[in-house]
Amino acid sequence: MSEPLIRTEGLTKRFRSGGGLFSRERVMTAVRDVTLEIARGEVLGVVGESGCGKSTLARLILRLIETTEGSVVFDGTELTALPPTALRAMRKRMAMVFQDPYSSLDPRFTLAEVLAEPFRVQGHDLPNDAVPAMLAAVGLPEALATSYPHQLSGGQRQRVGIARALALHPDLVVLDEPTASLDVSIQAQIIALLADLRDKMGLTYLFISHDLGLVRYFCDRIVVMYLGSVVEVLPNTQAAPRHPYTDALMRSGFAPDPARRREIVPLGGEIPSPFALPAGCAFATRCAFASDRCRRERPPLSQGLSHPVACFHPL
Amino acid sequence: MSALLELSGVSVAIGNVALVDRISLRVEAGRILGLVGESGSGKSLTAMAAMGLLPLIGGRVTEGEVRFAGRDMAGMSDAERRALRGRRIGFVTQNPMTALDPVQRIGAQVDIVSRLHLRLTKAAARARTLDLLTQLRIPDAAAVVDAYPHQLSGGMKQRIVIAMALAGDPELIIADEPTTALDVTVQAQIIQILGALVRDRGLALLLITHDMGVIAQICDRVAVLYSGRLVEEGPVGPIFANPAHPYTAALIDCIPQEGMAKRSLRGIPGAVPSALAFPPGCRFHPRCRRATETCRDDAPPLLPLGAGSVACHHAGPP
Ligand SMILES: Nc1ncnc2c1ncn2[C@@H]1O[C@H](COP(=O)(O)OP(=O)(O)O)[C@@H](O)[C@H]1O
Ligand SMILES: Nc1ncnc2c1ncn2[C@@H]1O[C@H](COP(=O)(O)OP(=O)(O)O)[C@@H](O)[C@H]1O
Ligand code: SF4
Ligand SMILES: [Mg+2]
Ligand SMILES: [Mg+2]
Numbered sequence: 001m002s003e004p005l006i007r008t009e010g011l012t013k014r015f016r017s018g019g020g021l022f023s024r025e026r027v028m029t030a031v032r033d034v035t036l037e038i039a040r041g042e043v044l045g046v047v048g049e050s051g052c053g054k055s056t057l058a059r060l061i062l063r064l065i066e067t068t069e070g071s072v073v074f075d076g077t078e079l080t081a082l083p084p085t086a087l088r089a090m091r092k093r094m095a096m097v098f099q100d101p102y103s104s105l106d107p108r109f110t111l112a113e114v115l116a117e118p119f120r121v122q123g124h125d126l127p128n129d130a131v132p133a134m135l136a137a138v139g140l141p142e143a144l145a146t147s148y149p150h151q152l153s154g155g156q157r158q159r160v161g162i163a164r165a166l167a168l169h170p171d172l173v174v175l176d177e178p179t180a181s182l183d184v185s186i187q188a189q190i191i192a193l194l195a196d197l198r199d200k201m202g203l204t205y206l207f208i209s210h211d212l213g214l215v216r217y218f219c220d221r222i223v224v225m226y227l228g229s230v231v232e233v234l235p236n237t238q239a240a241p242r243h244p245y246t247d248a249l250m251r252s253g254f255a256p257d258p259a260r261r262r263e264i265v266p267l268g269g270e271i272p273s274p275f276a277l278p279a280g281c282a283f284a285t286r287c288a289f290a291s292d293r294c295r296r297e298r299p300p301l302s303q304g305l306s307h308p309v310a311c312f313h314p315l
Numbered sequence: 316m317s318a319l320l321e322l323s324g325v326s327v328a329i330g331n332v333a334l335v336d337r338i339s340l341r342v343e344a345g346r347i348l349g350l351v352g353e354s355g356s357g358k359s360l361t362a363m364a365a366m367g368l369l370p371l372i373g374g375r376v377t378e379g380e381v382r383f384a385g386r387d388m389a390g391m392s393d394a395e396r397r398a399l400r401g402r403r404i405g406f407v408t409q410n411p412m413t414a415l416d417p418v419q420r421i422g423a424q425v426d427i428v429s430r431l432h433l434r435l436t437k438a439a440a441r442a443r444t445l446d447l448l449t450q451l452r453i454p455d456a457a458a459v460v461d462a463y464p465h466q467l468s469g470g471m472k473q474r475i476v477i478a479m480a481l482a483g484d485p486e487l488i489i490a491d492e493p494t495t496a497l498d499v500t501v502q503a504q505i506i507q508i509l510g511a512l513v514r515d516r517g518l519a520l521l522l523i524t525h526d527m528g529v530i531a532q533i534c535d536r537v538a539v540l541y542s543g544r545l546v547e548e549g550p551v552g553p554i555f556a557n558p559a560h561p562y563t564a565a566l567i568d569c570i571p572q573e574g575m576a577k578r579s580l581r582g583i584p585g586a587v588p589s590a591l592a593f594p595p596g597c598r599f600h601p602r603c604r605r606a607t608e609t610c611r612d613d614a615p616p617l618l619p620l621g622a623g624s625v626a627c628h629h630a631g632p633p
Contacts, residue, residue: 049498049499049500050498153586153587154586155586156586183353183354183525183587184525184526184527184566184569184570184582185353185565185566185569185582185583186582186583186586187569187582188569188580188581188582188583189581189582189583189584190582191580191582192578192580192581192582195577195578210498210499211499211571212499213570213571213572213573214571216571216573217571217572217575217577217580218571218577248500249499249500251503252499252500252502252503253499253528254503254506254526254528254529254531254532255528255531255572255573256527256528256530256531256555256567256570256572257531257555258531258532258551258552258555259552259555259556260531261531261532261533264503264504264506264507264510264532266500266503266504266507267500267503267504270454270468271468
């Protein structure tokens, strides 16, 4: 088997807050002991509700923030210990697309300037036909090169964000909820574009979303996170969920078909504070199957089942 | 059956920009009408028109009638319209923080609605608030009334806003994207609560959403808006099974579904036009796969079809 493009080992990030004159310092674990691999050419989905640590995981993988514990290996090179110059060279091979196409583009720059930026940062000359080619690759007319971001629709802005990310032909693209602020009609356009670009350029995607339906449609494998931890890794888009949380996520979505209405059984219980995670399984407070053992002991991501699941009572 | 809320040919303008064009809707007691469309299609303006709130944003109804329980709202005094809101019409917004006062305790904010509209005493209002929070399955309601909004999760805050909307014992709830800002597990909870309110109390609900899944799950009828115009309306069963309007069909096809082949989602080409430059003829024609010469020249009228209506020159199965 070939070496994965990305391998993380026990990746952990803790944030400290407070600790000033009047407040006690508090520590929260945003990402907890995450070990995963992304194969070359794969689309790996990361799904979970807001605050579960998806964006923090993405930033750790790109080393946009420092890790508290654990490591990230990119194409055989350990990123966590890389000195700044080597890291900058490595950065060419990774890119990120953000959720909000409104705030991720500088309003003072024309699209041509926005798209030239990655070349400038890396100290490369801008090839003459680069800007028109980049616009064309994401389905935007060349005439837009002299426009400013505020003159574009939300979907067009996200196309610019994608073009900028792909400027230097990266290997890995991290897509952090790239369609979350768009209408479904435009979301579908963007997803189709991402699929085409991946085929053409041989890209590897880490695709982050809170929408399990979307992730199941677009990704090859799916990592499900809850309060900083990986609770399940679905090996393909057909696999039935075995973790009760993944199952609850699946049951929370509604099919656009009145013939398939179903009784809604909402999750009870409260989400624990990330500053005071329980000793046992973080999902135990909301889980219908929780036993004493679940409340006491933290279930490891078990490898013995059909696929990795962190649960003492898998479905 | 007579409608509780009825809009007949309502147009809305802000300044001299016409934004909503002759929309007709009916919401009946014990029924849920879904209002759906991409952002910018005029859903919120329609809700504001229904509540007589357009003057707040400098807008006005330029044509048509809004009737509540048979009475034309244009003929009411400001005081009458104010009394209607809160007392007979409850409102739930997308962002609970726009409805909640950050520096006031939860209990006081809910109490004031029934004190004002039902003239309850302080003690009776508090009892009603506690009862409502319990019905909305808010754990430990007795402690929550003493909390401030920032101490509660998003889903909890939205349930408080629903409690405020219910506190005046209204007959109609207008909910404008009540779950858009929430996580899916919380969305499911709120949708279940809204559905139960209609079933158990016979409330009428106008539910605005851009989520066709939510519409299919709990609405009785759906009205589809595009660029300020109603393009299709009818019972959800036939509309989802056989959408007659190409826009309705396209919106449904945008949703990733279980078992869908990879690469089958393509979306709707282009984008919603600006209100300053609505296309002539059918406003959907630049994005429509069925568009012909006629569509570019003439606006299709809204015509009855089955138990609903549709506005398209080429309505019917694709
Ligand atoms: N720079 C930071 N400082 C303190 N806490 C943070 C910081 N970034 C994220 N967090 C916290 O870490 C948790 C995970 O956040 P995030 O990774 O943004 O989640 P997601 O992307 O899944 O919504 C949240 O509780 C968030 O408040
Ligand atoms: N206060 C306002 N001033 C000017 N235009 C507005 C205002 N509110 C809404 N609009 C315009 O009216 C149209 C419909 O808006 P809205 O009803 O908010 O749409 P929706 O709720 O369907 O997203 C949009 O084109 C929007 O730009
Ligand atoms: S009237 Fe024409 S352009 Fe409009 S939706 Fe129907 S087919 Fe499409
Ligand atoms: Mg995030
Ligand atoms: Mg709106």
